[in-house]
Structure formats: structure tokens, C-alpha cells
Amino acid sequence: xxxxxxxxxxxxxxxxxxxxxxxxxxxxxxxxxxxxxxxxxxxxxxxxxxxxxxxxxxxxxxxxxxxxxxxxxxxxxxxxxxxxxxxxxxxxxxxxxxxxxxxxxxxxxxxxxxxxxxxxxxxxxxxxxxxxxxxxxxxxxxxxxxxxxxxxxxxxxxxxxxxxxxxxxxxxxxxxxxxxxxxxxxxxxxxxxxxxxxxxxxxxxxxxxxxxxxxxxxxxxxxxxxxxxxxxxxxxxxxxxxxxxxxxxxxxxxxxxxxxxxxxxxxxxxxxxxxxxxxxxxxxxxxxxxxxxxxxxxxxxxxxxxxxxxxxxxxxxxx
Amino acid sequence: xxxxxxxxxxxxxxxxxxxxxxxxxxxxxxxxxxxxxxxxxxxxxxxxxxxxxxxxxxxxxxxxxxxxxxxxxxxxxxxxxxxxxxxxxxxxxxxxxxxxxxxxxxxxxxxxxxxxxxxxxxxxxxxxxxxxxxxxxxxxxxxxxxxxxxxxxxxxxxxxxxxxxxxxxxxxxxxxxxxxxxxxxxxxxxxxxxxxxxxxxxxxxxxxxxxxxxxxxxxxxxxxxxxxxxxxxxxxxxxxxxxxxxxxxxxxxxxxxxxxxxxxxxxxxxxxxxxxxxxxxxxxxxxxxxxxxxxxxxxxxxxxxxxxxxxxxxxxxxxxxxxxxxxxxxxxxxxxxxxxxxxxxxxxxxxxxxxxxxxxxxxxxxxxxxxxx
Amino acid sequence: xxxxxxxxxxxxxxxxxxxxxxxxxxxxxxxxxxxxxxxxxxxxxxxxxxxxxxxxxxxxxxxxxxxxxxxxxxxxxxxxxxxxxxxxxxxxxxxxxxxxxxxxxxxxxxxxxxxxxxxxxxxxxxxxxxxxxxxxxxxxxxxxxxxxxxxxxxxxxxxxxxxxxxxxxxxxxxxxxxxxxxxxxxxxxxxxxxxxxxxxxxxxxxxxxxxxxxxxxxxxxxxxxxxxxxxxxxxxxxxxxxxxxxxxxxxxxxxxxxxxxxxxxxxxxxxxxxxxxxxxxxxxxxxxxxxxxxxxxxxxxxxxx
Numbered sequence: 002x003x004x005x006x007x008x009x010x011x012x013x014x015x016x017x018x019x020x021x022x023x024x025x026x027x028x029x030x031x032x033x034x035x036x037x038x039x040x041x042x043x044x045x046x047x048x049x050x051x052x053x054x055x056x057x058x059x060x061x062x063x064x065x066x067x068x069x070x071x072x073x074x075x076x077x078x079x080x081x082x083x084x085x086x087x088x089x090x091x092x093x094x095x096x097x098x099x100x101x102x103x104x105x106x107x108x109x110x111x112x113x114x115x116x117x118x119x120x121x122x123x124x125x126x127x128x129x130x131x132x133x134x135x136x137x138x139x140x141x142x143x144x145x146x147x148x149x150x151x152x153x154x155x156x157x158x159x160x161x162x163x164x165x166x167x168x169x170x171x172x173x174x175x176x177x178x179x180x181x182x183x184x185x186x187x188x189x190x191x192x193x194x195x196x197x198x199x200x201x202x203x204x205x206x207x208x209x210x211x212x213x214x215x216x217x218x219x220x221x222x223x224x225x226x227x228x229x230x231x232x233x234x235x236x237x238x239x240x241x242x243x244x245x246x247x248x249x250x251x252x253x254x255x256x257x258x259x260x261x262x263x264x265x266x267x268x269x270x271x272x273x274x275x276x277x278x279x280x281x282x283x284x285x286x287x288x289x290x291x292x293x294x295x296x297x298x299x300x301x302x303x304x305x306x307x308x309x310x311x312x313x314x315x316x317x318x319x320x
Numbered sequence: 321x322x323x324x325x326x327x328x329x330x331x332x333x334x335x336x337x338x339x340x341x342x343x344x345x346x347x348x349x350x351x352x353x354x355x356x357x358x359x360x361x362x363x364x365x366x367x368x369x370x371x372x373x374x375x376x377x378x379x380x381x382x383x384x385x386x387x388x389x390x391x392x393x394x395x396x397x398x399x400x401x402x403x404x405x406x407x408x409x410x411x412x413x414x415x416x417x418x419x420x421x422x423x424x425x426x427x428x429x430x431x432x433x434x435x436x437x438x439x440x441x442x443x444x445x446x447x448x449x450x451x452x453x454x455x456x457x458x459x460x461x462x463x464x465x466x467x468x469x470x471x472x473x474x475x476x477x478x479x480x481x482x483x484x485x486x487x488x489x490x491x492x493x494x495x496x497x498x499x500x501x502x503x504x505x506x507x508x509x510x511x512x513x514x515x516x517x518x519x520x521x522x523x524x525x526x527x528x529x530x531x532x533x534x535x536x537x538x539x540x541x542x543x544x545x546x547x548x549x550x551x552x553x554x555x556x557x558x559x560x561x562x563x564x565x566x567x568x569x570x571x572x573x574x575x576x577x578x579x580x581x582x583x584x585x586x587x588x589x590x591x592x593x594x595x596x597x598x599x600x601x602x603x604x605x606x607x608x609x610x611x612x613x614x615x616x617x618x619x620x621x622x623x624x625x626x627x628x629x630x631x632x633x634x635x636x637x638x639x640x641x642x643x644x645x646x647x648x649x650x651x652x653x654x655x656x657x658x659x660x661x662x663x664x665x666x667x668x669x670x671x672x673x674x675x676x677x678x679x680x681x682x683x684x685x686x687x688x689x690x691x692x693x
Numbered sequence: 694x695x696x697x698x699x700x701x702x703x704x705x706x707x708x709x710x711x712x713x714x715x716x717x718x719x720x721x722x723x724x725x726x727x728x729x730x731x732x733x734x735x736x737x738x739x740x741x742x743x744x745x746x747x748x749x750x751x752x753x754x755x756x757x758x759x760x761x762x763x764x765x766x767x768x769x770x771x772x773x774x775x776x777x778x779x780x781x782x783x784x785x786x787x788x789x790x791x792x793x794x795x796x797x798x799x800x801x802x803x804x805x806x807x808x809x810x811x812x813x814x815x816x817x818x819x820x821x822x823x824x825x826x827x828x829x830x831x832x833x834x835x836x837x838x839x840x841x842x843x844x845x846x847x848x849x850x851x852x853x854x855x856x857x858x859x860x861x862x863x864x865x866x867x868x869x870x871x872x873x874x875x876x877x878x879x880x881x882x883x884x885x886x887x888x889x890x891x892x893x894x895x896x897x898x899x900x901x902x903x904x905x906x907x908x909x910x911x912x913x914x915x916x917x918x919x920x921x922x923x924x925x926x927x928x929x930x931x932x933x934x935x936x937x938x939x940x941x942x943x944x945x946x947x948x949x950x951x952x953x954x955x956x957x958x959x960x961x962x963x964x965x966x967x968x969x970x971x972x973x974x975x976x977x978x979x980x981x982x983x984x985x986x987x988x989x990x991x992x993x994x995x996x997x998x
Contacts, residue, residue, distance in 0.1 A: 403730075458980075460923075462922065651795030
């Protein structure tokens, strides 16, 4: 081979290799998102959907894409979905629900080049030799505590109502934080808790809210998608509402004082970086007030709206 | 092949035509949403039969449908409507799980056999309550079985968030409402290295047993008599009440067994999200559809369950591939049930026409004579 | 203590409203011999139609009308499948349920997409009566759909037992052959009752989405329609007893919420079970041995059989 041909050969090979590398980098990062409810459930699934949309805006659609499967409350179907997405080469599969853990344990070992994430939990199954599962856990009690403090300062009756789904997981933590927050300001507060036994029974949630208010509560709070029924009652009868998962003020702008917005992106960003670098699992991402995973969204219209209104209407005389 | 065989074949195809008609409305809805229907249906078929794994998923989904379907066959043949499948599945699953959790040191095969028996027994008792109340207190079974479904669900929630919650969950502080994973010794053996498990074989075996029971034993004969004509049965000395209760007990036994098999064959633990359908996959209701598509015949329920399982599995895949809202899948399922159940009319009409029309009878006779010549 | 009792009764009245509409609608259909297990699906479609109409037009009457029209359409479909096509009524009902659930969720996803509230029917105090101490607050300050549900009971009782059409309906359900030979149009009566049942189920749904809850979400009814069907059996096909059943169930539900609110130390799962357990026990205790369903229930009519 002549020198000239050799140089051409090297040049072409380099260009080829370089473009290969660039092509590999130009592959978008693909995420599959499996959830037990819908993206517009105003609670659990919507908050993760919002996070994925945020990441997509940040990284751009060429770099980041996600597909989702809603209403996967049947765990066997979710497992089939997870397995399917994994076989199709998605980089990260988010199984957004604590009921999906056992499915992940079975599936993850079959797909060592795919990363799986689930929550709310602190279990990444390293004791079972699994290295490609991430976990995420919001410290719901922190958000609950802040809501509780605010609630205690605003309440005039000193009676508080909590409308929860089932006494497990985030709901349990949030409620305990809420109670602690109130008691830190008002040790004599009366905090009544009802568990309606379902994440979706809006009618029962609404009736529970009515009952809380009949029992004297002027502050209501709760978690999961059924709270829309309770928020409606708060609006109708003039109670303050404190929300969790997403900013719920749009539903009742004059009554939703603050919401604990769970910013899953705080966990997703480092997770994606780790996966790109080849580390497929084993870390637990905590979302709390310090790292911005929990954000308290305060709605001024509800917080001080009444006071401002009272001053304007002359109900409060200052001079 | 003479006219009669041809007509029989045509009639057997009517449900499929109905199925396709329903799909065509689905096509319309899918197209409105801006998705290519061909791609959607290709995904449906691929999801149900496209690979070894898909077929395994289909069969695994069909297995509880078959157990429930068999239970429904017995109940409906006795003239009682057992709508309590969801509750009976859960009671069977819970009892089997609790047993396995409390005796972890017994050898695997003993655990499997006893826990399946316990699941069977507890399902039988749960349904038996409804049967007893109907037979001796005239409490309508639609009411009692629906109420018992809810009671079972709340009972499950209580157990899973307290007494039988996985100790690991308590330790980790996450409090996920589920039990510990049962020991591997209790896993039902896999048939091939896929998710296919031995429970399917058990289901098919029981289908044969139910057939034998209903058509080859006195008990089965009496159950069917009570369902067909209660007055006449009573007049001929059959203790109608006892057979009603028995029908419920047998029905619940099969369904409870199905629930136990779902635990030790598929999930290896119990979990909840408040409702039972996360665990059961609504097999308690879909199994009713399977039984009726199988003409309430235990052997017929086998292909019916398989096809229904294929539909549900395929629809799942379709949702994923073309990203249609899962609600559309639900609407499509409902349409298919309506069309197929409505098409029975045409089948019945055709068979009646065949029997009553002298010309066709005559034609068949002539054909036969020609063949004999 | 008095406040607790007042609260319980008010809750019970609100909770009972959708059950009353749907149960009485189903009672009419069953009296004429048609079983419809798909009530929940029709309720969901009614709830969505009413909600969407109010979101778009702001007019509550239009919303109610939308629920009525959609309920009637579904009633027509059910009647066609069960009466004309003579399908297996147990299954077709489940098909309607799955279809109604799926379609309402789909339409919600596509047409509305986000959770929002509407300004629904507000409480409408009855003049003078609402001023009565205690009783006025409980009974006469509810919204118009609540009043409608309770007025439906005497109205349907009257129609069923005191009008010629009520007689026809009952005859069609008990002795269709005899009714047929007397010239009663079985098909027409059954279509009428099932369509009416559909309308009432639609209104039941609307009572949730534009009156009591003022919101729509997927699977809003969460299985209420099945409880409504169960209450028909409790009620032994008599509107007044259906009322008893609906109130019994709802009152126990209201009581169990209060038990939780008051912090009485019973696990919530057990209090949640109470309405269901009590309903079964009460029905058992009533020991209605002699009550039989309409003879022709769940049996399509064939002339000459």
C-alpha cells in the first residue's frame, strides 16, 4: 500500500469510527413509564409524568424520549409490559408503584443492560445479587410536617381532618408528619384521621370530608387521587386544603393553601447520568426538602386571600 | 360434505364474525385517535401469540379464567349466579399464603399440596356462606356475593397492612402492603423455562373432573336438574336447598383453588392497592364471560378461557406498541363481549330455521340418499 | 351528640341519592323481566355526559338533559341486546359495564384531560320547611337531585301499583305468556322499562358529577352500580323497600365514617366492612322466605314456548 492510500484509509476509518461514536451518542435516551393510574390523576402518577416532561424539555426530544402505559393496576399485566419494554431496548423502565417490586426482581436479572427503577421504597435488592434496580423514596413525612405547621397556624377551630386511602406507604408517612407538624405548634389540636380503604373512591372521600367538617374541622388534607372529592367539599364549605404529590391549587384556588410537590426529576437526573455512565442500579434516591425533591408550593390566594379580603371589605379595622 | 355440516361450520363461525365486527368499530375509534389500525391489530396478535413468551403470558392469564369459569359452570348449571369470584379468589389466595408463611420449614411438595387444599377449602366456605344464605334464608345470591367481595377486599387490606405484612417492609420503614415472598420451595414447578406453570395442568385436569362430575355422577345430574327445573326436582324428592349450597361450595372451591394457584404459581406473595383487581386481574368477572362463551361446558371453557386470555394479553401489548389510551382497550373489550353475546341470537335462529324448514330437511335427505348409492 | 346524629343522617341522605336512582331504575327493568348488571357503566356515561356538558356550556339543566339522553341511549342498546337479540342477560350486563367504563374514561381522557371541578347544583332550601329546627337542616336543605331521588320512591310506587302500565309491567314480568295472550306488547313494555332504567342510571351518575361531588374522574362510581343492583334484591322489587335498603346501607356507611373520625379504636378496614355485613345480616333476619323474583326475570320471551 502506498503512503497516500494509507492516509486515505486512516482518514476514512477515523471518520467511520467517529461517526459511529457520534451515532451512538445521538441515540435518544428511552424511558418506559408504567403506572397504576392515569397521567391526569392529579396525584401519584401525574407527578411522575410531570417530572418526565420536565426532563424532556431540559434534554430535548432528540436526546430523551418516553413512552407510557397507564392503568396498569393489574400487576401481571404490568409485569408483561415491563418485560416487553425491556426487550425493546429501553434504557430505563420506571415501574411507578410499590406493587411492582416483586415483578422487577424476576425480570431485572434477564436484562442486565436495562435499568429499572421503582418506588416508593428503599429496596434495591442488592442482597439478592441484583445490580440494575434503582429505588426512589420521598420523605413524605417532611412535607407533611411543613403542611401541618402551616395548617396549625391558620386553623381557627383547632380541629383537623385527614382523609387517607390505606394506612401504608407514603400515605402513612405523610399523615404522621402532618400530625407532628400540627402538634409542634398546637399540642391541644384535635386531629381526626379517616382511611377510606381505596385510592379511587371519590364519593366516600367526599363524604369523609363532609363528616370531618361536621366534626368541626376547618383544615383538611389527604393523599391519592380520590382527594378531588374532598377538595370539592373544602371549596364548597370553606375549609383550607393541604395537598400532596402535585400542586393542587388549580382545583380550588381560594382554598388550597399549600401542596407538597414531589419533584421526581431530582431523582431522575442523577439516575440518567449514572445509567449513561454504565452504572445500572443499586442506589436509593431520597427526595426531601434539602435536595429539592420535595417542594412546598404555597398558594398566596388561599393563604392570605381571606385576610386581604377582610381588610378590603372593612371587616378588619386598622385605623 | 353435505349442507348440514356446512351450516354447522358457518354457525360456529358466527361468534368470530361478531368478534370481527366489534373490532371494526374499534378500528374506527382507533383511527379517530390518529393511530394506524393495522399496526394496532398486528400488535394485538403479536402480543397474544407472537413469541414463546407471549403465548406463555396468554396461558398464564387464561389459567385463573379457567378456574373461575369452571366454578361458574357448576353454579350457573345449578341455577345460581355466583358473582363472588373476586372475593373467592382472594380468600383462596390469602389462606394459602398464610399457611405457607406460618410453616416455612415443611418440605416444598407438602406445602404445595396442603396450601392448595386450604385455598380450595376456604374458597368453598366463602361461597358456601352465600349458598347457605340463599338456600335457607332466601337471601339473593347476587346481593350476598357482591357484598362478600367487598368484605374480602377489606379483610385483605387489614391483613396486608398489619398481621401478615412483610417484616422486611416494617424494617425498611416503607410499609408497602404486601406479604413476604414465599419460599422458593413453594413455587409451582415451571413447565418450560417461561412463566408457564404447573397450575395450568391442574386447571385442565379439573376441567375434566368437572365434566365427569356434572355428566357422569348422580350429584352432577341432580345439580343440573335443580338448575333446569326446580319444581320438578323438588317433586322427585331432590333436596333442592342442599344441592344449591353444594353448587356454591363446589363453585367456590374451584375458584379458591385458582386463587391459591395464582399465589404459588405466579406472584409468590400477595399485595394490594386497595382493590383486589390488582391481584386477581378481574378474573372473577372475566371468568364469567369465559364460562358463558364456553357454553357453560367445562371442556368448552378451556378454549374460551384461552381465547379470552389471548385477547386481554394482546390488548395489553397493543396499548403499549401504538400508545393508545388504555381506556380504549376497555371499551373494545366491552364491545367484543356485547357483539359476541348478541350474536348468539343469529346462531339460535339459524339452528331453529334448520330444524323447521322442510326444504332443507328434504335436501339433506336427498343428499344422504345420493351418498348411499 | 346531637350534631353527630344530624351529621350522620345528612350524610346518609347524600350517599343514598345515587343508589336510589339506579336501584329504582333497575327495579323497573327487573319487574318486567330484564336483568341489567351493567348499571355502573351507564352511571359512568351519565356522569361524564353531564359533567362535560356543564364544563362546555355552564348550564346545569343541559347537563342533566345530557345524562338523560345518554342514559336513554344506553337503555335502548341494553333493551335491544337483551329483549330483541335475547342475549344472555348476565353477560351482556357485564359487557355494558366494561364498555361504559372504558368509553367514559376514554372520552374523559380525550375531551377533558385534566381534573377540574364544576359549579354543580347547589343546595336548594325548601321554603318554610327548611326553617324547621334540626329537621329542616337535615331534610330540606339538600340539592334538587337529592329531592328528586327521594320523590322518585312514592312516584315509582304509584306507577307500579296504581297505574295500568304498572300492572302491565308486573304482568310481563310474572306471566308473559298470559300477558301476551291478552294483547300486552311484551317487547314494548320491556323496552320502556329498560330505557327508563337507563335514564335513571344516567341521572344517578349526574347526581355525582354535577351535584354531590362536582368532579369527574375515571371510574368515578367505583362499583356503586353493582351495589345498586344488589339493593334491588334487598328491596324485593318494591320501591319502598329499596328505599329502606339504600338508607340502611348509606346510614351504616355514614356511621362508620363517624366512628373513624371520632377516633374509636377499631381498625378502619373493619368499619369499612360494616355496611356490607349489616346489609346481609338485616336481609337474612328479615327472613323473607316467600319472596320470589319476577318469574320471567332473565328469561327472554319467545312466543309459543
